[in-house]
Amino acid sequence: MKKLFGMVLLACLAANAQEPKSLPQADERYKADVLVVVAHPDDEGAATPYMARALDEHRRIAVVFGTRGSSGSNEAGAEQGAALGAVREVEARNALTTMGITNVWFLSGKDTATQNVLQSLANWDHGETLEQLVRLVRLTRPEVILTFLPGTFIGEDHGDHQASGVLATEAFDLAGDPSAFPEQVSGPMKRLEPLLENLRPWQVKKIYYFPDADREDIFRGKGPSYSVKEISKLSNRPYWRMALDSFRAHQTQAKGYLDRIAQMDEAQIEKLATSEDGWGEDQRFVLGKSAVGGSVTADIFEGITPGAIPFARPEVAPEPSRPDLSVELDGPWSFYAEFRRAHGLPNLPHPEPPEIALQAHGIMVIPLWIRNRTPKAQEITLSATLPAGWTVDSGAGKFTVGARQTAAARIEVNLPPLAQDAAKKPEVQEVIVRAEANGRALGDVKLRVELRKRALPQ
Ligand SMILES: [Zn+2]
Secondary structure, three states: OHHHHHHHHHHHHHHHOOOOOOOOOOOHHHOOOEEEEEOOOOHHHHOHHHHHHHHHOOOOEEEEEEEOOOOOOOOOOOOOHHHHHHHHHHHHHHHHHOOOOOOEEEEEEOOOOOOOHHHHHHHOOHHHHHHHHHHHHHHHOOOEEEEEOOOOOOOOOOHHHHHHHHHHHHHHHHOOOOOOOHHHHOOOOOOOOOOOOOOOOOOOOEEEEEOOOOOOHHHOOOOOEEOOOOEOOOOOOEHHHHHHHHHOOOHHHHHHHHHHHHOOOHHHHHHHHHHHOOOOOOEEOEEEEEOOOOOOOOOOOOOOOOOOOOOOOOOOOOOOOOOOEEEEEOHHHHHHHHHHHHOOOOOOOOOOOOEEEEEOOOEEEEEEEEEEOOOOOEEEEEEEEOOOOOEEEEOOEEEEEOOOEEEEEEEEEEOOOOOOOOOOOOOEEEEEEEEEEOOEEEEEEEEEEEEEOOOOOO
16 A cells, blocks of 8 residues: 555656646737837827937837827828828838837827817726726836826927826826736636736836927926937938938828928938928937936936836825815816826926917816815805906806815906917917905916917817
């Protein structure tokens, strides 16, 4: 009996001595060093000169677009709407293929012509597109994310650009959290698992932003800056030139411009592109945050070493103290104040007072929160101090706000047409909203407004 037991034991040991089966590993073909997150086809142009440099440094790059860019005009053909989006998806893939970048994905967001990030997020199905982006971060395991700066500024100020920066920041904070979208990071329960994704949580090490604003002063010194005029070791062309060549794929957005360039010789292209069209300008980034330390203006990859790092839960700043009765700007402005607090971005540049560029001869909406933390209903009087020729359309006057309630109010202002002799660079004007209760001022809300011939809707 003892002998038989010994033979069984030997058989078990023999089985254990067999070669171990290897378990499936993450697919290395999709590992990225840099993940670029933008909103529309051609937005990648905001970072292609840096991408050209990163390729020289043997970085692997992946790009995510929030939308297919189905709004707007078509300079190359008759297609519009979703058909135009289908064309632009191919244009964006072709643009990146010229640089050798093929790991390119599109979220299901919809192109939204607005400056209001909240409208873009709503039209993108915020939760759905965030889930998609977190999946792609876990799939590509980037060291660094580059994206639009989440903020609202005088500039193009596209709500979709801002939305891509909002989503990328949220994904930076969530992708490393095993409790966020846990179905993505669960092992399979079946042989051909159709639901659980078997990804791993991934903490991105740094996130950098590029701004969509006219002014540059508030971004200086907030991150690294790169010359685009150096010559690529890979292509033997300047980085700006690689970016311009890549941009040539965007026929539906810029056929007229690209046809003009196609007629030019090298010297003319260089003169136009580097002196007038901004292709020659240094590429500047703003450091959002780093989970691996390093200095603000150092190279993007400073302090980054290969391999996973632990989940870095964002440091939420405390809620600001407010008086019992207060008034403040609602809409994107109050959202971004909360966003910076929630995502540990206290140093993210933003204009103070807040600002916006609007189309002249229209309506400006000033959304407001009125907070009443007192145990009594309060009568609030709203008034606005406006530049000459601007008039309040609605929303001024007396209102009551219930005890311990926060109410949304809205002042609408008629904007005048631009004067015939309006300066080429329009002047920024200041609007002040005043709230009073019981003859006492609750504080002023200031907004700097630039009137333009054309601007995206508010
Ligand atoms: Zn865009």
